[in-house]
Amino acid sequence: EEIFQINKEHASGKTPDQIFEKNFSDKILLYFHECISDKGIYEYEDVFQSSGKLTFLRTKLVPVFNENGTPEKIIGSSSDITSQKATELTFLETNAHLQNEIKEKEAKNNAYLDSKILFQSIFNNAGIGIAIVDEKGCIINTNEEYCKIIGYDFRELNGKEYSFLIFEEEMELSKERFKMLTQAPPEGYHVERRMVHKTGKIIDVLATAGMFLN
Helix, strand or coil, X not given: CCCCCCCHHHXXXXXXXXXXXXXXXXXXXXXXXXXXHHCCCEEEEEEEEECCEEEEEEEEEEEEECCCCCEEEEEEEEEECHHHHHHHHHXXXXXXXXXXXXXXXXHHHHHHHHHHHHHHHHHHHCCCCCEEECCCCEEEEEXXXXXXXXXXXXXXXXXXXXXXXXXXXXXXXXXXXXHHHHHCCCCCEEEEEEEECCCCCEEEEEEEECCCCC
């Protein structure tokens, strides 16, 4: 009575189409027929609308047959599962949102991995010398071509300030440019520079510097 907002006296002896709107009563009659056809407990979920309010229902129907196997009546009970459905909907929406976030992160991670692999390939196979230094100017990676140019292997360079490779007269200017690059990164710069080979020989190079951001 509370769910459907009708009293027992009003519903007694009446068919569903005499109590409910046509769309809802037609569905009830369909459920009744299916219940009788199944000859067993029949459960379903549906939505009942009254005065603009939607109520989610879970209904159980039990057919009763006489000794000849003819259906005499159907006993039914309905429970309000609106709160449960709201919780399920919230869970599904939250789960969908999380799944979308996961997919976006996976796509970004895949793009990052692809770019990292591409960079490593270029870094290793470039025909020019490349060195990577940290924000303090310490060497953290070089390619093979760079080592050939200055005569050191990476183990000798790793963790050392790059400035020890710069010709003494150009060292201060090089440090000043590096400071400017890290404090307010421009687009980078190109400069002719003299460097000191491991043998002590002065070599002329064309250097390009730029920031490498994560």
